[in-house]
Amino acid sequence: MNITIHGDGIRISDALDNYTRSKVDKLDRYLPNISQVGVELSIIRTHRGADLAIAQITVQHARGAILRAEEKMNIENRDTIRFAINKAVDKLHRQIDRFKSKRKSKNQKVRDRYRATVAELDLAEDVPVYALNEAEESDATSEIYRRKQIEMMPMNEEEAIEQLELLDHNFYMFMNAESEQVNVLYRRESGGYGILIPL
Numbered sequence: 001m002n003i004t005i006h007g008d009g010i011r012i013s014d015a016l017d018n019y020t021r022s023k024v025d026k027l028d029r030y031l032p033n034i035s036q037v038g039v040e041l042s043i044i045r046t047h048r049g050a051d052l053a054i055a056q057i058t059v060q061h062a063r064g065a066i067l068r069a070e071e072k073m074n075i076e077n078r079d080t081i082r083f084a085i086n087k088a089v090d091k092l093h094r095q096i097d098r099f100k101s102k103r104k105s106k107n108q109k110v111r112d113r114y115r116a117t118v119a120e121l122d123l124a125e126d127v128p129v130y131a132l133n134e135a136e137e138s139d140a141t142s143e144i145y146r147r148k149q150i151e152m153m154p155m156n157e158e159e160a161i162e163q164l165e166l167l168d169h170n171f172y173m174f175m176n177a178e179s180e181q182v183n184v185l186y187r188r189e190s191g192g193y194g195i196l197i198p199l
Contacts, residue, residue, distance in 0.1 A: 001025070001034045008042035010081065016041070019082060023089050024057065031096045033062040041081055046143075050074035055084035057092055064153065067095045068167050091168075099166055152182065160185045161193060
């Protein structure tokens with residue numbers, strides 16, 4: 001498992017690097033065959049209110065699934081970034097549990113692409129119960145604080161829905177394999193999904 005740690009507005013000391021790796025290394029016990037983990041730690045200075053410590057962890061599984069968790073916390077002391085890392089790892093435990101779960105589907109082949117195999121489930125430990133019961137917090141901000149370039153693998157709409165559910169986001173941008181266009185899948189407030197298609 002390849003782990004990369006990047007800091008934005010924060011110096012990644014040896015102690016912080018070791019702490020982060022020790023937390024992320026354990027994910028492989030709950031979900032074998034993780035190929036890569038990217039950790040982004042940042043401190044955002046705000047003009048109003050407290051500064052923010054942000055930990056985002058992105059896990060790429062060998063079967064193509066991407067799991068991502070982000071935690072934002074108001075900075076209270078120098079350990080806040082460590083608390084943010086812990087909460088992001090807990091969120092990943094919940095996503096790993098969903099990834100490993102068995103659900104019925106109209107198109108089982110599509111669902112199987114992003115679900116752990118029986119062999120992977122046999123190797124994996126159970127996700128700790130304490131992580132599954134923790135309440136998630138959210139902190140909205142109106143400022144753009146990050147721009148990202150993403151790699152888009154061609155997929156159909158069913159695969160995009162599965163990735164949206166794994167990431168637990170409200171929207172997901174993907175390359176539609178049929179039209180070869182970028183589409184945006186989003187979760188509708190009234191239920192179900194919608195897709196934005198460029199003209």
